[in-house]
Amino acid sequence: xxxxxxxxxxxxxxxxxxxxxxxxxxxxxxxxxxxxxxxxxxxxxxxxxxxxxxxxxxxxxxxxxxxxxxxxxxxxxxxxxxxxxxxxxxxxxxxxxxxxxxxxxxxxxxxxxxxxxxxxxxxxxxxxxxxxxxxxxxxxxxxxxxxxxxxxxxxxxxxxxxxxxxxxxxxxxxxxxxxxxxxxxxxxxxxxxxxxxxxxxxxxxxxxxxxxxxxxxxxxxxxxxxxxxxxxxxxxxxxxxxxxxxxxxxxxxxxxxxxxxxxxxxxxxxxxxxxxxxxxxxxxxxxxxxxxxxxxxxxxxxxxxxxxxxxxxxxxxxxxxxxxxxx
Amino acid sequence: xxxxxxxxxxxxxxxxxxxxxxxxxxxxxxxxxxxxxxxxxxxxxxxxxxxxxxxxxxxxxxxxxxxxxxxxxxxxxxxxxxxxxxxxxxxxxxxxxxxxxxxxxxxxxxxxxxxxxxxxxxxxxxxxxxxxxxxxxxxxxxxxxxxxxxxxxxxxxxxxxxxxxxxxxxxxxxxxxxxxxxxxxxxxxxxxxxxxxxxxxxxxxxxxxxxxxxxxxxxxxxxxxxxxxxxxxxxxxxxxxxxxxxxxxxxxxxxxxxxxxxxxxxxxxxxxxxxxxxxxxxxxxxxxxxxxxxxxxxxxxxxxxxxxxxxxxxxxxxxxxxxxxxxxxxxxxxxx
Numbered sequence: 001x002x003x004x005x006x007x008x009x010x011x012x013x014x015x016x017x018x019x020x021x022x023x024x025x026x027x028x029x030x031x032x033x034x035x036x037x038x039x040x041x042x043x044x045x046x047x048x049x050x051x052x053x054x055x056x057x058x059x060x061x062x063x064x065x066x067x068x069x070x071x072x073x074x075x076x077x078x079x080x081x082x083x084x085x086x087x088x089x090x091x092x093x094x095x096x097x098x099x100x101x102x103x104x105x106x107x108x109x110x111x112x113x114x115x116x117x118x119x120x121x122x123x124x125x126x127x128x129x130x131x132x133x134x135x136x137x138x139x140x141x142x143x144x145x146x147x148x149x150x151x152x153x154x155x156x157x158x159x160x161x162x163x164x165x166x167x168x169x170x171x172x173x174x175x176x177x178x179x180x181x182x183x184x185x186x187x188x189x190x191x192x193x194x195x196x197x198x199x200x201x202x203x204x205x206x207x208x209x210x211x212x213x214x215x216x217x218x219x220x221x222x223x224x225x226x227x228x229x230x231x232x233x234x235x236x237x238x239x240x241x242x243x244x245x246x247x248x249x250x251x252x253x254x255x256x257x258x259x260x261x262x263x264x265x266x267x268x269x270x271x272x273x274x275x276x277x278x279x280x281x282x283x284x285x286x287x288x289x290x291x292x293x294x295x296x297x298x299x300x301x302x303x304x305x306x307x308x309x310x311x312x313x314x315x316x317x318x319x320x321x322x323x324x325x326x327x
Numbered sequence: 328x329x330x331x332x333x334x335x336x337x338x339x340x341x342x343x344x345x346x347x348x349x350x351x352x353x354x355x356x357x358x359x360x361x362x363x364x365x366x367x368x369x370x371x372x373x374x375x376x377x378x379x380x381x382x383x384x385x386x387x388x389x390x391x392x393x394x395x396x397x398x399x400x401x402x403x404x405x406x407x408x409x410x411x412x413x414x415x416x417x418x419x420x421x422x423x424x425x426x427x428x429x430x431x432x433x434x435x436x437x438x439x440x441x442x443x444x445x446x447x448x449x450x451x452x453x454x455x456x457x458x459x460x461x462x463x464x465x466x467x468x469x470x471x472x473x474x475x476x477x478x479x480x481x482x483x484x485x486x487x488x489x490x491x492x493x494x495x496x497x498x499x500x501x502x503x504x505x506x507x508x509x510x511x512x513x514x515x516x517x518x519x520x521x522x523x524x525x526x527x528x529x530x531x532x533x534x535x536x537x538x539x540x541x542x543x544x545x546x547x548x549x550x551x552x553x554x555x556x557x558x559x560x561x562x563x564x565x566x567x568x569x570x571x572x573x574x575x576x577x578x579x580x581x582x583x584x585x586x587x588x589x590x591x592x593x594x595x596x597x598x599x600x601x602x603x604x605x606x607x608x609x610x611x612x613x614x615x616x617x618x619x620x621x622x623x624x625x626x627x628x629x630x631x632x633x634x635x636x637x638x639x640x641x642x643x644x645x646x647x648x649x650x651x652x653x654x655x656x657x658x659x660x661x662x663x
Contacts (some may be wrong), residue, residue: 051521162610192370193548194607197592201603219522226594227601249596263526265551267593269575273555277530278523281491 004077005039006213007063007181012036012072012086014055014062018286030286032058034237035072037312040181045207045214047228047245049221049260051282055237056217060183062086063215064100065093076100078180098128101174105186107166111158117144117169118154124176143172146209148202164195168202175206183215188223200227221264225249230318233257236283236293239312243319253321255298292324300325330361331400332510332542333382338395340374340381347615351377351390353566353622354639359510364536364543366557366574368550370611374566375546379512382544383427384409384419399427399510425455428503432515434495438487445471445483448502455506467505473538474501475531493524500531507539514546529555550593554578559649562586565612565622572650582645582652585623621655629656 014033017026032055040046050056061067063074065085074085078099083092104110111120121143122136130136141151147168158166167187174182187203188196204227206212218224224231225245232242233256241254252258259278280297283289289296295305305324312322340352351374359365367375381392397409399422412419423429428451431437439447445467452463464483471479474497487495496516503511513532517525529552536543545556553560554574561571562585570583581587591605609626612618618625620636627635640653 051523164610192611193550193589194370194592195610197594197604197606200594201606204601204603221522222594222596225596226604229601259523261596263522264596265525265529265549265555266595267550267554267578267590269554269578271554273533277526279527281493281524282521 003042006042006077007040007215008073008075008077009039009059009063010037010073010075012059012062012074013070014058014067015070028286031237031288032285033062033069034285034288036234036237036239038232038239038242040213040215042180042213043207043211044229045216045227047224047231048215048217048234049219049224049231050234051219051260053236053282053285054234055285056219056234057185059234060102060185060215060217064102064183066102076181098124098177099179100181100183101177101179103167103170103174103182103184103187106190107163107170108190110170111166113158115157116154117156117158120158120169121154121173121176124173128177139176140172143175146175146206147172148198162195163191164198167191167199171199171202171206175210178210179212181213181215183217185217186219187216189218189220196223203227221260222266233260236288237285238293238322239320240294240323241319241321243316243321247316247319253315253319253326254294254323255300255325256294259297259299292322331358332361333359333400333544334396334398335378335382336396336398338378338381338397339393340377340386340390341393342390344389349614350566350617351614352381355395355563355566355568357561357568357571359542359544360559362536362540362542363558364545364556365559365561366545366547366553367561367563367568368547368553369563370548372611372614373563375548375563376514378563379429379514379544379546382409382512383423383429384412384414401426401509421455424451424503424508425506426508427510427512428506428508429512429514430496430499430503430516432518434492434499434519435487437499438495440487443484443486444490444498445485448498448505451502451505467501470501470505471498473535474498474504475527476501492520493527496520496524496528497531500528500535504535504539508541510542510544511536512544512546515548516545517552518547518549525552532556550590562589565618567622567653568651569623569654570650570652573648576648576650580650582643582650582657583623583654584627584629584656588628621653627656631656 012033013035015029015031018028020027048056062069069086072086076083076085118140121140125136125139140154144151144153149168188199216228228245231245231248233240235256241257252261262275278297283293291306291308292310295301310322310324312320315321315326335355335357338352338355342349342351355378369375380386382397392410399407399409448467449463452458468479476482476497517528557574560574560577561568564585570586581590588607592607607626621640624630624635634655640655641658643652643657
């Protein structure tokens, strides 16, 4: 991969103020995302995993400027020009938005129940200047076929569809404007296992057919591992490890990644039920521990882990980790 | 032959709605062995939770147990037919929470926000035993300690909002176990928790099971959790058990086409990434639909017309093992 990345995220931060009292004084900051950097190459899928509250959704939303980042850069490359989405004005952002889309988690609340499927999928087209109705109809029918639904489903309302079908509608809406980048935030976690496989296959097929680039956010390591080329692991607002899927699964270098892999129940009956487990709970982003954020739960923690913040550094080609103890 | 703690015989629990009748549980037979974990696994709407709720007579109108029998075998050979007890009557209430306890999925909604956690755990004790307040309090604190709640004396007077999700689920487990039940029904006990916390709670449940020698009926949709916890597994689809086996057999030698497809459709670590996953065509049918024959036949790859869509599938038992499969196709294979 020696080409220019499609997306370069540099030291991205997003803090939310904690307000208290009658005058809404700011008494603290929740550091939801606290200095994240990664590259996303054209046509790849980067998985972003972490437990709830680790900030993975905030990263997804900040990248698309659905949230304004507190600090940092999000460089998006389009036709040999680079735009900083973090600071771009609304006017600059507007024409860029069609190139980046989002797929949401909950197929029940992300579709307006009063709009027909045609209106839902056709809206991004209408907003972006496809004013001819028959042209829109044709495109919506084409999209429905691409996501495995039937063209005649166009006139129905969302309530007539099952969870998996609704997620397909959400995917069709995201694809309507031929985007380059898709941020998929837990796209299959609300679905049943048998339907989950259908949607994962569809996402993979679409990626090949349209050379899409995915930022795939999920908490389920097996799902992320299945679809991603590389995986980034988040803990308390920071990336703790990033590497190729295979390498990360077979040789996790950060103790948190190791613990996360050990904690996931896998459908293998032969696994040792009494393996070592991580104690304690996820760090509170409003009150982060000093030094390495993971040190209170880390089985290998040393004295310097409590005071010195580890760097996110390359430990092998394309494999980064944030830990003092990794050589 | 193992001792059975609870047997469910041909249970039918239906919901009578304006739109029609939902046969949520449609003829379930299940035996929960003493001291072991029986897991019911299935996708949403398959009837796994309704089966669990039926055991405790917690089916609210418009639902009703239409037929079938649930027998609770006490150790002193004094059997209680739970389905014969009056709903909400004294006898079922004496069993609920003391001999059979239940933990629910949502640690956020199954605790009262206006009572301290200590008092909520203590309520079960004062209801079912004659312990005095001081003594009950001591037992509660002991129980809180055993489920791994740090500083139980301090925590006793705290409210649920002061605790994290993991601690709340521990509180609920303490509440369920404080009367030392013989059977614990756990309905998706870790679904709302993060993986590292889930691993802790599962470990805790296993430890407490050995300590109290209780049976667990574990309801889950996650085959990973099944592999982690269960001794016996029953796979449900549309209100019926399609396959039942010992845990290891179910994973290494699944027989029913639904179980096989389900196991193949989950992405796994170590499997070749970026390959196409095997899928089960279509989706779970509308609950009002009445499917004649095998309930899985519209989605089954091995469907054979004229056989699978007529009558109830036969229950086949594998010789020598404790594996039962409800399938027409497998019958042909096992003819000799």
